[in-house]
Amino acid sequence: MTTILDGKKVAAAVGEKVKTALELSEKHGIKPKIAFVRIGDLSDSIAYENSAKRLFGKFGIEAEQHHFPADVSLRQFLNRFREINQDYSVNGILLLQPVPDHIDMKRVIEIMNPVKDIDGITPMNMGKVITGEKDRLEPCTPAGVIEMLDYYDIPLEGKKVTIVGASNVVGKPLSILMMNRGATVTVCNVHTPDLVAETKNSDVIVSAAGVVNLIREEHVKEGAVIVDVGINVNDDGKIVGDVDFEGVKDKCSFISPVPGGAGSVTSSLLVYQLMLATDFQKEPVLFLES
Ligand SMILES: NC(=O)C1=CN([C@@H]2O[C@H](COP(=O)(O)OP(=O)(O)OC[C@H]3O[C@@H](n4cnc5c(N)ncnc54)[C@H](OP(=O)(O)O)[C@@H]3O)[C@@H](O)[C@H]2O)C=CC1
Ligand SMILES: Nc1nc(=O)c2c([nH]1)NC[C@@H]1CN(c3ccc(C(=O)N[C@@H](CCC(=O)O)C(=O)O)cc3)C=[N+]21
Known part of the structure; x- marks a missing residue:
């Protein structure tokens, strides 16, 4: 007998954890927000952004979308990306990948605040994946x-x-x-x-x-x-x-x-990681159980 691994069921279970976390964050007057950042119009990235955005909408979580043309200059992009990073109201950032060749990911990652890095791409989070530390955001x-x-x-x-x-x-x-x-x-x-x-x-x-x-x-x-x-x-x-x-x-x-x-599980975890990120940022108000 073969069992089909049902991603929707797993996503629904993650969704329950998100709901609990949202209730707790609301009690503390905290409203999480995600920023999607996309350069260019790759169909894969658009598909992911759309399905993830719909899911955030279902949970009533605010989402900002920042779109840049594929030929945006590195300098222009980095300046704007820095602002999004520093925006106090943004708790998590998803940079859709891959980015065009002229966008130097090393420079982008240098700017990215590890506690807003909800897809775990910064060296800090990657390093914590390697060492198995718990206070991290995972891909x-x-x-x-x-x-x-x-x-x-x-x-x-x-x-x-x-x-x-x-x-x-x-x-x-x-x-x-x-x-x-x-x-x-x-x-x-x-x-x-x-x-x-x-x-x-x-x-x-x-x-x-x-x-x-x-x-x-x-x-x-x-x-x-x-x-x-x-x-x-x-x-x-x-x-x-x-x-x-x-x-x-x-x-x-x-x-x-x-x-x-x-x-199906990927996008539900993105929402969960936004809750984790928000929690990390609001310390010492820890609203998630460990
Ligand atoms: N379910 C989800 O949520 C997600 C799904 N995806 C999907 O997963 C797939 C992989 O994505 P991503 O990792 O970004 O892709 P990349 O193109 O970045 O990497 C593909 C990897 O597969 C290896 N590879 C390619 N062809 C072969 C082959 N014939 N035999 C052995 N290895 C091979 C490549 O080897 P080498 O390193 O030598 O080039 C490379 O390491 C895509 O279909 C993508 O759409 C991606 C992200 C999220
Ligand atoms: N930083 C970054 N992280 C990514 O994980 C990433 C990315 N960039 N760029 C693009 C690729 C592609 N990708 C998809 C994931 C889910 C669906 C998708 O369609 N999901 C459906 C379900 C699909 C299914 O049922 O299998 C859903 O969420 O409802 C599509 C595409 C993520 N990627």
Whole structure:
């Protein structure tokens, strides 16, 4: 029997935590606010911004949107980004990635206040992910994968995990989060000579490569857990993941679909991380339980 990992259910559970946090913050007269910052018009970024904005709206949380043309000068952008950072009313910032090549992320990250960094991209938060410190903001997509595995009581300790994809946004931070849970982790990239050899003996496979049909029946061990993070558009114009869902689903014990899987959890965690960020900023008024 294969269990489908239902991202909507996991997102709803995160939503309950958000509601509790919102009630507590309201008691203290605190109204959190997020700022979306987007340069250019990449369809991936627009899709994420729109779905996340809708979700913030559902919780009655205020959202500001700052859009810049793809050819905005670095200096102009940094000046405005600095102002958004310093705006006392903004508790969390989501910078949609990737940014155009001429926007030097190093300079942007230098400006970003780590306690407003609700997608965990600053060195301070990344460092805390590595050392396992609790007072941190995590990248939402990898955190969502962990949230999903926890929701379904899927253990990581002692498991062999293969992550396909090694980006700063998904693969790399996820590998650390999983190592911190006692997993033995392999991270693959385009140079991996034999992907099947890596995935075939894995208890858990996470694919975050952005390649349609990358993970097929021959990649999967009987009874494996598969989390598909990929969001791609196939030849028929449909949204699909990296995994040949129909081809592998009977072989694994748990599998997340696309849509309705990992992607749904990402935006709900973004809202939760805004609550955490707001809480960190309002110390000593700690309104979230630890
Ligand atoms: N569910 C969600 O909430 C989110 C989903 N996504 C989706 O996840 C996917 C990955 O996103 P992102 O990490 O930003 O993408 P990137 O393009 O930044 O990274 C892709 C990674 O996959 C590796 N890769 C690509 N092709 C192969 C291959 N054939 N075999 C092995 N490794 C491969 C690349 O290797 P190399 O390093 O060598 O180039 C790279 O490390 C995309 O589909 C994206 O849309 C992204 C963010 C959030
Ligand atoms: N700093 C940054 N962090 C990101 O995490 C990030 C980013 N930039 N840039 C763009 C990519 C792409 N991405 C998506 C996530 C969810 C949906 C999505 O459609 N989510 C649906 C559900 C989809 C599903 O059901 O699988 C929802 O939230 O309702 C789309 C795209 C995040 N990204």
